[in-house]
Amino acid sequence: MTSRVDRQIKKAYLVAAAALVEGRVSLDQMDEAGLNVERPIFTVGQVAQVADIHPQTLRQYDKLNLIVPRRTPGGARRYSLRDVDRLTQAQHLAQDESINLAGIARILQLDEENRQLRRQIARLKRGADSFFAAAVDGEVVEIRRSRRTHSWRRSLFKPLQLTASVEDLDDRDDDEDDDEDVRHVVAPNHGRSPIATVMSEIDEDDDE
Structure with missing residues (x-):
């Protein structure tokens, strides 16, 4: 079931989607x-x-079944960043490489399998960025070195000179053909990017 998120976080995800489409960052x-x-x-x-x-x-x-989004309880389609990435790849393969739908489906499947393997490898590598300590009750807990994570985020999103502007967005099930005004433009660098600014809020919302 899709979760409700506030407008600021939705804007951040729209910025991320635009960055994926424009090839500024990878999934x-x-x-x-x-x-x-x-x-x-x-x-x-x-x-x-x-x-x-x-x-x-x-x-x-x-x-x-090439790009299958999730559905709200009312049946409306809801797409993720992963879906946007798959869409971008599909468009490139079809328009620039002239690959048929069967070929595109196979390539996307292999790419997703490779992505999952990369995620597993990344998780194993991140083990070196943590250490173990005894909690107050004596239980051994894992502590992540969060400073490095914050550094990664700053270095990743600093180049994203993007802003996103949207009208009021909601999670109504009847907005299948939603045509909110979604604009993404290259903006001057005045410090942190929109995504970096709300990154902590995104993390907190993901934990709900």
């Missing part, structure tokens, strides 16, 4: 930075705008 980098790439947060209209495609194309990909 792996988003994952490492703490974004929940599996969270179903975008409507059909939002993904269509950020990826510059017709909404009907998304519905067709869904019917073909």
Whole structure:
């Protein structure tokens, strides 16, 4: 079931989606930075705008089991950053490489398998960034070296000179054809990027 998130966090995810489409960062980098790439947060209209495609194309990909979004209790489609990444790859393979749908499906499947392997390797490597200590009650607990994580986030999102502006967004089940005004532009660097600013809020919301 999709969770309700506030407008600021939705804007941050829209910035992330735009960055994926424009090739500024990879899905792996988003994952490492703490974004929940599996969270179903975008409507059909939002993904269509950020990826510059017709909404009907998304519905067709869904019917073909090429890019299958999650559904709200009311049946409305909700896409994740992972879905946006798959869409970007599918568009590239179809338009630039002239690969048919069967070939695209196979490539996306292999890419996802490789991504899962990379995630497992990353988790194993992160073991070196933690240490064990005794809690007050005597239980041994693992403590992560969070400073390095924060450093990764700053280095990743500093280059993202992006802003996102959206109208009021909600989680109504009847907004399948939602066409909110989603705009992403290159903006001057005035410090931290929008994603970096709300990263802590995203982490807190993901824990709910």
